[in-house]
Amino acid sequence: MTVGLFIPCYVDQFYPNAAIATLELLEKLGVEVAYPLKQTCCGQPMANSGFGHLAAESDELFIRNFSGFDYIVAPSGSCVLHIKDHLHSDKRPAEAKAIREKVYELTEFLTDVLKVDSLKARFPHRVGLHQSCHGQRGLKLAQMSELVAPPFSKPEQLLSMVEGLELVDLTRQDECCGFGGTFCVAEEAVSVKMGKDRVADHLQHGAAYITASDMSCLMHMEGILRRQKSNVKVLHIAEILNAQEL
């Protein structure tokens, strides 16, 4: 099995540790991973801003980078959802369709494809899990509170395998953090207020770390935590699942 590692542009530039942890974790689990060096951005910022018609070049580049793999895995539910829902090509429709079907967010790849049932990870801290909307409601990584249906959570399932980790409860289990791509600057006031409220929920329940399967939500919440001079840190879920902390 070969996996193409899809690292979102802002993770590549600002959060290399999340990407390194993703790579190491997959390698530890015996997966052959390659990182196509010519990848840039999946095109979601343009598409979500209404400029989907400009995404053609991003789409072609993505297809060139990732066509050869059995699976494509990314540490971001949001970027994966964009590819799954919107990647298309007039020139190579079959390849585009194949990619849409074999692209996975990291935690769902671990639970659904690799069927991981134990991890050698240790992280003895109180952790709050932020369920990122695109992963949760878009990719169905976890049940949402709106539906009358049995609960499940793929990220939670994996975190429960981490030694010493204590998951904190939240008052609002799956409220959006307010990042929303370009929303975070176009609607700055509401975005920040949503982020402050989301962070406060974690703080009130004594989280020392906030984690998520989307770095973008974490980047937004980290910006708020730092402005508040809080000691609470954000870590991508891959960094926790790969943690060896003693």
Add this chain to the structure above:
Amino acid sequence: MKETKDHAALSEAFNADEPRVNWHDETLWFVRQKRDRAAQTIPDWELLRETASRIKHNVLSNLHDYLLQFEASARANGVIVHWAADAREHNQIVHAILQKHKVDRMVKSKSMLTEECHLNEYLAENGVEVIDSDLGERIVQLAKEPPSHIVLPSIHKKKEEVGMIFHEHLGTPTGMSDPQALTEAARQHLRETFLTRRAALTGVNFAVAETGEFVICTNEGNADMGAHLADVHIACMGIEKLIPERKHLGVFLRLLTRSATGQPITTYSSHFKKPREGHELHLVLVDNGRSVQLGREDFRNSLKCIRCGACMNTCPVYRRSGGHSYHTAVAGPIGSILAPNLDMKANADLPFASTLCGSCTNVCPVKIDIHDQLYKWRQVIVREGYADTKKTMGMKAMTATFASPATFKLAGKAGRWFMRHAPFAVNNRLNPWYKQRDMPAPPKESFGEWYLKNRKKKHE
């Protein structure tokens, strides 16, 4: 259309008072939780949603036939049926009925359609006084504001503020804030209104094609009070309010109030079929852009809406920006997919007032794909040229950068270098991110650079 500020500006103003935003958010979240508890009591809730969605799908696919069937049934019952192509015609029809009866004072129960058509303003300009009899609507009417929510019109007002409004307009003592006392004052005031008005206007929640009857749902019984005490009852409905048969009412009545407020059913679900002896019952069927929306394949489903407001209560953006920030009759997620159909230029901002979190879609009792429609409207609005120039230029620059791996790497490296060595270049007031948030700390190397160093062998 008067010039209005966009959603971002209006919600920034709303956010100036943070304790108020907290209160607004918590009040609506409380309603959302009540809805959750009510939904959980129905084991087949998801099946009920699916059923409702399919019934509405049938209605929208055969709207023409159902409308004609409904019209024929209603006429056979003795109802006077009118057709209005747009808001103007709707207002003129209502006014003409009032003129015919020489009525210059009317009582009205809640109808978002008349808000959409700006009926109150139109009638006021023509010398007709309208009193809204729904308590929440009466409060905002006295405050000279539009409703901020389709089910909870004055949810943005605290009880102390209601006390001040009643003191000013209804002569209650100053400082009154006890909900029961305030409600009693409104009740006395409205009782006098009900007893003295010869014409009453109501909305319509569900119109049954099979029988020509219609149902109005209220918690205060105000629609009944108005309609039963007046000589003339005018009911106004959007053409999408139809359901095929009476038996389908059970599906919608079970969903409506559970979704709206968490109640099992509205206190009053009033059925109207024919006029009483010597009285007139008018029904105005209004299109006002609905058939245009029906023709837009991507947005057709928005016409399934039964106006429960669940999408507003669940929307994290709505809760923190307030209904007035949407500057349309129907606020929130559903309003943001209906409004661009009515006026794309004036409402071009609304599909962007969302994080696309998807909660609205999943709470919707008729399964409207709200957040997907918001995404689709964004594409339409940009394609039609309603995006601002600055944004378009930014997006084009971004696209060019991402299209070339070499440029992307160079731009990333340069950007991180600037952030480390010249943080003032980004940490300033011109950067909306930085206003209330810190920027991420730029690492020395990107993942791509790390990968080349540490997994180099694989690439040799």
